[in-house]
Amino acid sequence: MTFNQGRDPVAVVGAACRLPGASSITELWDVLREGRDVVGTIPADRFADESERGRTPGVLRGAGGYLDDITGFDSRYFGVSPFEALRMDPQQRILMEAVWEALADAGIPAESLAGTRTGVYTSLLPSGYWDLLRRAGMYDMHAALGAAIPGIFPGRVSTRLDLRGPSMGVEAACATSLLAVHVACRALWNGEADLAIVGGANLQIVPDLYFALADAGVLSSTGQCRFGDVSGDGYVRSEGVAAVILKPLSRALADGDTPYAVILGSSATHDGRTGGSMVAPGLEGHEEMLRSAYLDAGVAPCDVDYIEAHGPGTRAGDPTELTALDIVLREGRPEDRRCLVGSVKSNLGHTEFNAGLAGLLKTCLAIRHRTIPATLHVDQPHEILRQPYTAVELAMLTQPWPQDERPAIAGISSFGMSGANIHLVLSEAPRPEPRLPAPARPCYVLPVSARDQRALRELAGSYADLLDTGPDLEDLCHTAGVRTTRHELGIAAVGADAAELAAALRQAGEGGYARREPKVVFVFPGQGAQWTGMGRDLLDRLPAFGQHLESCARAVRAELGWSPAELLRQERPLEHVDQIQPTIWAMQVALAAVWREWGVEPDLLIGHSMGEIAAAVISGALSVADGAAVVCRRSRVLRESHARGAMWAIGLGEEAAREAIGDHADLVCVGVINSSHSTVLSGDAAALDEIVAPLLARGVFGKRVQVDYASHAPQVDPMREPLLRELRDLRPEAGTVPIHSTAWDAPVKGEEMDAGYWFENLRLPVRFAAAARAALTQERPTVFVEISPHPLLRPALEDEIEASGARGAVVASLERGRPETDALHAALGRAYELGCRPDWERLYPQGGHLPLPAYPWQRRRFWPDQAGTVLPPEPAAPEQPARTYDLAGMQDTEVAGVVAGLAAQVLAVPGHDIGVDVPLTLLGLDSVLATRFKDRLHRDLGVEVPVRLLLGPSTLLELAARLRAG
Template identity: 50%
Template sequence: MILRTSRNRARQTPAEQGVAIVGAACRLPGAGTPEQFWEVLRTAQDTVTEVPDDRFDVDRWFSPEMGKPHTIRSRSGGFLERIDQFDARFFGILPNEAEQMDPQQRMLLEVTWQALEDAGRTAPELAGSNTGVYVNMCNSGYWDVLRAAGRHDLHAAMGGEAGGMAAGRIAYHLDVRGPVMALESTCATALLAVHVAGRALRSGEIDLAIVGGANLLLSPDLYFALSEAEMLSPTGRCRFGDRDADGYVRSEGAVVLVLKRQEDADADGDRTYATVIGTAVRGDGRSGGTLTTPGIEGQEAMLRAAYEDAGVSPADVDFVEAHGPGTPAGDPVELAALATVLGEQRDPARPCLVGSAKSNVGHLEGAGGVVGLLKAALALYHRELPQTLHVRTPLPVFEEPGSPLRLARERTPLTPIGRPALAGVSAFGLSGGYAHAVLAEAPAVPAPRRARDDESAPAYLLPLSAKDPTALRTLAAATAELLSAPDGPSAADVCHTAGSRRTHHERRVAVVGRNRAELADELIAVAGGHGAPPAPVHAPRVVFVFPGQGSQWPGMGRELLRTDRVFAARLTECDRAVRAEAGFSVLAALESGHPLSTMDEVQPVLWAVQVALAASWRSRGVEPELLIGHSMGEVAAAVTAGALTVAEGAAVICRRSGLLARRRTPGAMWAVQLGEDRAVRAIGAHADRVCVGVVNSPHATVLSGDPGALAEVVAPLRATGVHCRQVQVDYASHAPQVAGLCPDIERSLAGLRPREGRVPLYSTVRNRVVGGAELDGRYWADNLRLPVRFADAVGTVLADPRPVLFVEISPHPILHAAIEDGIEAAGAAAATVTGSLERDRPEVATMLQALATAYAAGCDPDWARLTEGGAFVPLPGYPWQGERYWVDDGAGAWTSPVIALPHRHVAAERFDEPRDRPRRGPSTPEECAEDLLRRTTALLGIDTGEVQLDVPLTQLGLNSLFAVKLAYRLRSELDIAISVRELLQAASIAELAELIHHRMPEPVDADQAS
């Protein structure tokens, strides 16, 4: 991310110099997204329920008696479903580690990812960025669950419940480099985190902040203390502002917000929910009389500090999202402080509205402040304040004549009054820590330039990706539903967001359509399982292939000339060079739509289109690692490589084709479905007049030579069923019939001064990669005379097992089948081929379809260029593929994220139980390797099936905590001292096994021992 220099803050409004909430995600009772949370608030839903059976046996502990020790006074709470589920594979976390992580950490990881998606931030953009992570999570009681199951080991202790580890996991997964911390101020914690993060943003210390909190209720322990203190509601509802409020209701959930300087958010075209324009945190000191009793003086001081920091008058605040838990001791004090500070100089006709989301979802305790902040931001975003529930008799502060406060007991629109609406959010901790944030409606910014859906572009390209095939189908279905909605976003905006503002994973699909309806139809087919599930892909090597003559068609390139400025500019450059060489216009020939007749017109025009197509591909972010030219296609390849200038390329193609057009020797060429050896045998006695001019694939060649002799060769082949097709030329290139032109070609190009190219060029003349300096006049004579070794070029590329994408740079694919033939012969599963354009098909859509193939093969095009003109819009979030990770049921094993292993169940091995039975240790290096592999995979919870011994343990997922366990086991069971450093730094399992073998203690003779 880019650190921007702030503008003159003296000219900025408080909102413009504030901190924008650009992303939000939540997992709350009855609401899995901010949109669902807003629906809960807007429709006045109460999502509090009774304690579910999978938490603890509430009947065992429940008692309605006040203050009775070791009992629970309330049966109610706000609870989440499926807290045992986690998509560990997505985050690359091994099963045994996922099982021992506090589920709050797991929840924070997923909710953080959703918040970043909501903000349009991608993983590559965040990696290495100056992003801070500020989170909190309370003690959920999961450590007690682990202890009861005998799994409370070092790994659980170090990585399980610590809040700092939760922040660290987020930072590690995203590779962000800003401050990483967990904060603690009891129920004021989450809003304290917003304060700290906001200060870091406004000072320039960081450029982005991830702020949030989580709370789970797995144990009855805290219920006992809170019930004894009479802080929990026996009626099971938070009744903020009511005279009969009787305590609060505990609740579960997580909220994560993404914060950014408002000026940066405006510059980046982000969607802003609301702007935090001021914050303050204060301590209560002794003003409340006791440690846990709230004091008015401390709260008033905090409020004044927050509005001074915001630069606005408290009298202008439109509503306050109160801490508001519904406690008889806390609510009156909070409201008294609000009335004092916000009532000063307030217009009596505009009392400040006050409410509390705790009446809807309960109190998330340490994370409660950020829940309130999310509600306030959504209220400003939708310009409406939801009602507060469960109020029968409002407190006197709301009923007094001229009171500056009014309880929000019904949905209330925020009417415009000529300035942005303002809101306050409070959070108070039992320890006397207070926090308050001041929010403003997001500043109005000029609407981004938006493409008019169904009109502005001939077609749209929409990419989707996931880490799991089921997730990809689910995402396709959700996106299709979004596109099908009558009031949904435009195709241009959806494609822009999916391409430029989403992380691209290894399972991919991309669809092309002219409008939202066509895109939705294509996605519905994907969601329905049309075609094979996409396999995981990695970035491939890209090879541009430039074919020879034969791909031309009347009218080619005309649509791209109107719609692709890079293609048009490059073709115009080629047009000038051809006019200077040959005196005719390439552009005029294309615009006319007439068939190209003579070769001195066909070849220059085709060359120009190839050069322009290559430039178009590169402008879209698809860069070649290698170029292969086929016959005359090598001229365009040489220009694309940078070995020849456009003017030099035009000289080669125009002068040589002009000489060919004036030749006197007749010739012909036939494409036959025979390999080179069989083709040579078929030529037989005609070898003095016919040769194999082109070897396209192991099963396809082109015979070239004298027309009469070729007819005699082809006739028996056709009679025996060999497919033969005459090439539409009247000369025999790559054959002796053109040898007489070679001296003239060399002379005409004597002034050529080629240079080293920027991209390697594989010569199908020399059958190797050639240096740019070799591409002189003699080379271009040989290019016409010598055989084309295209099959060898493809075979050389495929000999490297890495993934590869062949892109045919032509107006119609003519080498596609030959490349696929080579792929099949080589057994190259990780090879893909695509074209560029196709004869008489819409060019923009066809080019986008080719890009879709490239994307699905692992390429990452320049989405900003491809989706230019679109705006950021919310899209469906990642569909988690949760699996159960809980200690009372061994976690299902899965394959290592680094090396693909089969997904089979592996029983988790217990590492803390005594081992009294003697075991025979391994005695050979091979046995040592087998033993080490067994121990490691059991420790990590993965399958040994296809793990190779030449990989290091760290590639299997071994980290320092797992290494401590493994080192202990080796020492205690085999009496071998292997350090953690040695385990982590070993180059392979086999190398480590050798080390273990050397350190094995000498066997003791049984008789001697006795």
């Protein structure tokens, strides 16, 4: 057996479905494996108005395969306004969910497809929903775009995901969805697309087609699809929605996918006149379809193990299909090895436009499980199947795949009433090589995200339930981080094992909200964060930290003759400045390197006093050896100079601190400005005692800093010349990450940080508050990551965040006395919740793809008969709109509240659903609704706002500020 060696097979890497009795792929396999018939009766309310049409309703009281709910939709997840969601055909709504579920099943984050050559190929049956909207008086542009027009839905998906590949609707009656697969495969093989999304939907909302099919006598009198049985007299109409994700096999294997099956070849033909009429099947046309498909696949028909037939159970269709299969598959086939044949329609009914995808899903599952499900309702097989020798045999019992040394081979057929014929040839995908389990980690970080709080809580609970089953934690964290769509709301569970992770998820709060990726600022404090025992836990349990610390330790040993790593392992108190500062520096550089290795890259660096030395190394301005030279030689000069003095942290702002110094200005100065409420006084110890005593007496916070010299004060002036001599050979370079100098209160590139700079860093005041304020932005939130053994600067940073009104947060890497590995992983989890994007692939490089819980859709009912859903018409705008609000005299939040109320009316969204920090485009504002919103703003507020501004990334709060500013 030789396959088509000239091209890459197409792998089916993801799938999702909504079928009768099966709302997921897992449930579909349960139906097939257990041999269940899930056809029921037509819901009583489905065609409630058919009597109005003057037709006999009797034909509509029979059997049918129906979905449980076609009215619900999670509009907010997809950024669709309720106004538009009501006007979208339910086929579009349900298929949107199925496409996203198929991407999740494939382990493809939706956002990762932006800008890629991903093609979208879909099929939707005109369902009649448009008729319901028309009768409700809701025929507008959104209704037109929401109708089941073949090309609209793929365009919606391509726009939502920012795809650049082909995007098209396909139609060939009941062969439609399999034709979409055929077209997608061709695009992958000829290079038009690198990935393909294929979907199909078939809902029955109005009864018209029922009457036509009943008149034609093609519906089953028994309420069953009896494929291959002599008594088969028609099919049962069923609903169904399905989606699959296709990619070249070589890429799938490289990506670590586990394909359901691979497509080797396909054929799309037409019967021409071979059937005698357009709707009659043609034997010659069927034979030609089969031969061309197997030729295209490079597979001999005699090697096929199983055929998933079109098999609706009709009088003309079944004999023609079985005869063609017998003729083509018998060539070269041993008489003792028949090809098994079956039809999923015996379980589900005929899902019409979606029938081909239903057959594809069944075949993929059969191949994956190497089990052929039974075809139901066969009492007496057709004569073709009872001949002395026939190449085909009905699979009337669920049975193992024929045992053979070669991969499984199967075919799938789908025919349309128009005469269209489609056949796919599938094979078993290569089995991935067994992976050795990853060694256990001391701590795991498991990210979970969703679009709203309720979904987040439900999803966290589902993950916790999964953890109770004992999954491989490396695989779980890898899949959740690398292969899952990231949403705005997120929580991160941190724990040493599955039980701890599950408990963390069940106890999790609301998590973090991140509309935009934040600005990340690494903050390096000065001396004072040290504590006995710091670093020991990380050295023992986090190899990455140990590697980076050892690199720093070698540089320190070259300068001073001892190793910070050895000192930390001894857990001895650090006694002198030339021990303390090199050790803190080494820890800071190692911690920052771990953060970067984990994928949290800084946009800006801020160093506080000696912390700027580590910042310079992380920026690239100084090498590790140069950084060690600066910290070691400067601290040695400090110790050898026998400098004296003291430093006090006090709870006063800069001006108040200067007033407190008063007559002692010749001996004491403001050495550090940490925040608008916190400074450090530096200078003569006795003078400081006189200054601080009355402050403490009246309740002002004060604490002596653990140093025995006064830096950032005149007391260090004698060290200038010795330090310049020690660092005269220093040659800094421009760094790759900008630094905001707290000595100069200005951005520096790094090449300025020569010997003279490092004296000024010791002598000039530390203007940390100004650097923190400069780091905060209004455009996006700021996350300060404090790179330190203990957070010294968190209170000061939080003060500046609060004072500025900007969005920001502080993450402490470690905390004194807390197990360091746990603390650092918890800090990473918190950074994730604040919007940072860790590199989960580097965190969990040995992880594989693991099936995760399905996203819990938060559906609301959207249907034209829903009370209160159809909005009243907009009142006409008066000729001279009156200004009812004095915007200039209002606060931004007040204006945002007014604007939110108007937006709620336009979008048909409850007011409490509109957050002032969320762009309206995420709630479904499009160009049509933006024009309407623009008119409402002009009418009610008397302001003119460009549509382009409303469709931008601005939030309502930002829009309010613009409106107030005029």
